[in-house]
Every structure is written in C-alpha cells, then in structure tokens.
Amino acid sequence: AQSVTQLGSHVSVSEGALVLLRCNYSSSVPPYLFWYVQYPNQGLQLLLKYTSAATLVKGINGFEAEFKKSETSFHLTKPSAHMSDAAEYFCAVSDGGATNKLIFGTGTLLAVQP
Amino acid sequence: SQTIHQWPATLVQPVGSPLSLECTVEGTSNPNLYWYRQAAGRGLQLLFYSVGIGQISSEVPQNLSASRPQDRQFILSSKKLLLSDSGFYLCAWRRGGLETQYFGPGTRLLVL
Numbered sequence: 562a563q564s565v566t567q568l569g570s571h572v573s574v575s576e577g578a579l580v581l582l583r584c585n586y587s588s589s590v591p592p593y594l595f596w597y598v599q600y601p602n603q604g605l606q607l608l609l610k611y612t613s614a615a616t617l618v619k620g621i622n623g624f625e626a627e628f629k630k631s632e633t634s635f636h637l638t639k640p641s642a643h644m645s646d647a648a649e650y651f652c653a654v655s656d657g658g659a660t661n662k663l664i665f666g667t668g669t670l671l672a673v674q675p
Numbered sequence: 676s677q678t679i680h681q682w683p684a685t686l687v688q689p690v691g692s693p694l695s696l697e698c699t700v701e702g703t704s705n706p707n708l709y710w711y712r713q714a715a716g717r718g719l720q721l722l723f724y725s726v727g728i729g730q731i732s733s734e735v736p737q738n739l740s741a742s743r744p745q746d747r748q749f750i751l752s753s754k755k756l757l758l759s760d761s762g763f764y765l766c767a768w769r770r771g772g773l774e775t776q777y778f779g780p781g782t783r784l785l786v787l
Contacts, residue, residue, distance in 0.1 A: 593774045604681075604765055604778040605719075612774055651719065657774045660724055660732070661707065663767075667718040 563588045563654045567666035575674050580624075580639040582669045584652035587633065594635040595653040595663070596626055605651065611635060612657075622646070647673045677702035679779040681766050687785045694739075694753040696782050698766030701747065706768040708749040709776060710741055713763040725749060726771070761786045 568583040586592055593612050597605040609620025616628040622645075626637045635652060652666040678701045688694060700706050710722040721734045723741035731741050738757050742750045749766060763783050767776040 595775070597778070602781070602783065604780045605767075607775060607777065610775060655774060660726065661769060661774060661776070662721055662724065662734075663709075663719075663776055664721075665719040 563592065563656060563664045565652050565654050565664055565666035567650075567652050567669050569669055570667065571670050571672070573672040573674060574642045576644055577641050580637070580642045580646065580671065582637040582650050582652075582671065584626075584635045584637065584666060585633050586635060586652070586654045588654055588656065590656050593655045593657045594626075594628060595655075596620065596624070596635075596637050597651045597653065598622075599649045599651065599668075601648075608637070608650075642671075642673045644673050644675065647671055677768070677777070679766060679768055679777060681764075681779040681782050683782060684780065685783045685785075687787060688756050690758055690786055691755050694751070694756050694760070694784070696751040696764055696784075698749040698751075698779055699747055700768045703747070703768070703770060705746060705771060707771055708743065709767040709769075710749065710751050711765045711767065713765060713781075715762070719765065723751070756786045758786050760784065 564587045566585045595610045596608040599605050609618045611628045619625045624639045649668045649670045651668045653663045655663050680699050709724045711719045713719050725743045739753050765781045766779040769776045
C-alpha cells in the first residue's frame with residue numbers, strides 16, 4: 562500500500578525566505594509523485610510531478626522538488642517566498658497503474674509574512 | 676485544451692435531503708474520472724473513480740453514490756444527506772495511460 566506523510570501542517574516564512582515543505586512517501590513499487598497547490602475555495606493546481614525521469618523536478622511559480630529514493634522523500638522548495646505563495650500544498654503518490662489512484666498527504670498550509 | 680467544470684459551486688442542504696453534484700470534462704474523450712472529498716482540517720479522500728461509461732468503483736463505504744451516464748459526465752449523488760457529508764468535493768480527470776490528474780474548481784457542500 563502507498564502512503565504519504567507531510568511533516569508540518571502549518572509552515573510560516575518571511576517574504577524572500579526559503580520555502581521548504583516536507584513530504585515522505587511509502588510505496589512498494591516505483592512511485593509517481595506530485596505536488597499540488599490549493600488556494601482558498603479553489604480546486605487543486607498541479608505544481609510539479611516526478612515520473613521516474615530526472616530526480617530534480619522544476620515546476621511552476623519557481624518551485625522545485627527533488628526525488629530521493631534512499632530517503633523516500635520528495636520535498637518541495639522555493640528559494641525566495643512571495644506573498645502570493647500563501648496557500649495549502651499537498652503531496653501525493655500514485656502507482657501509475659490502470660486506475661492511477663492518488664494518495665494524498667494531509668497538506669501543509671504555508672503562510673508568508675511581510 | 677481540456678477544461679473541467681463542476682456545479683454548483685456552493686450548496687447548503689438540510690439533513691435528509693437528496694444530493695446531486697455534476698462534473699463534466701471538455702476537450703477530451705474517454706477520460707478517467709475521480710471524485711474526492713476534502714473535509715475540514717483533513718486531506719483529500721478518494722470516493723469514486725470511473726474508467727468508462729457505467730463503470731464505477733467505490734473506495735469507501737458511505738452514504739454517497741456515483742454514476743457516469745455519459746463519457747465526459749460524472750455525477751455524485753445521495754438519497755439522504757448526513758451532517759458528515761459536509762465538505763469540499765473535487766472532481767478530477769486524467770487521460771488514460773498518463774499519470775497526471777487535473778482537478779475541477781470544486782463544490783462546497785454544507786449540510787445543516
């Protein structure tokens with residue numbers, strides 16, 4: 562069975578500071594990994610995904626994530642936070658099989674202080 | 676390009692009333708379709724998925740049901756709503772054989 566753990570339900574950073582959102586996964590098969598962002602009262606928007614190609618994945622809005630198999634991690638980073646980055650971020654894993662069910666973490670709410 | 680619609684955007688319903696939420700996808704054919712629920716303070720839980728017309732798989736036993744009467748239409752229903760059915764319902768689609776799911780704008784349901 563697959564699972565995702567997001568450490569830190571709330572993260573607060575200052576504008577211009579590094580953003581680091583942690584995600585660890587468990588999977589018995591090579592995983593597909595995703596980061597989604599959700600702004601208040603909106604659906605989920607795909608930030609980036611790992612699908613067994615390059616281990617460092619670049620996404621939209623300056624975010625990137627690195628797949629580390631040895632650490633079973635897929636942490637999301639951004640060098641410099643912007644006020645518009647304030648949102649909830651979800652890490653998800655799938656096995657890429659026929660049904661491709663996504664298993665989500667519980668989310669991390671990012672606050673950006675001026 | 677593909678777009679996914681959900682309606683209504685917001686719904687307030689009394690306990691015991693019926694429910695029908697609709698999701699439609701444009702710009703693609705034979706998508707895989709998914710219903711998720713996001714309860715307050717919790718992550719997203721997969722409720723149903725469908726790989727084709729009339730084919731529905733349920734992930735958790737509950738008060739809800741799903742149907743897929745047309746290729747790009749996915750409906751979430753209930754005969755009698757419970758307070759615990761309150762939440763944010765998200766529909767998603769993906770192209771068969773590809774790994775990425777794309778989400779709709781969601782429906783916020785409040786059961787009173």
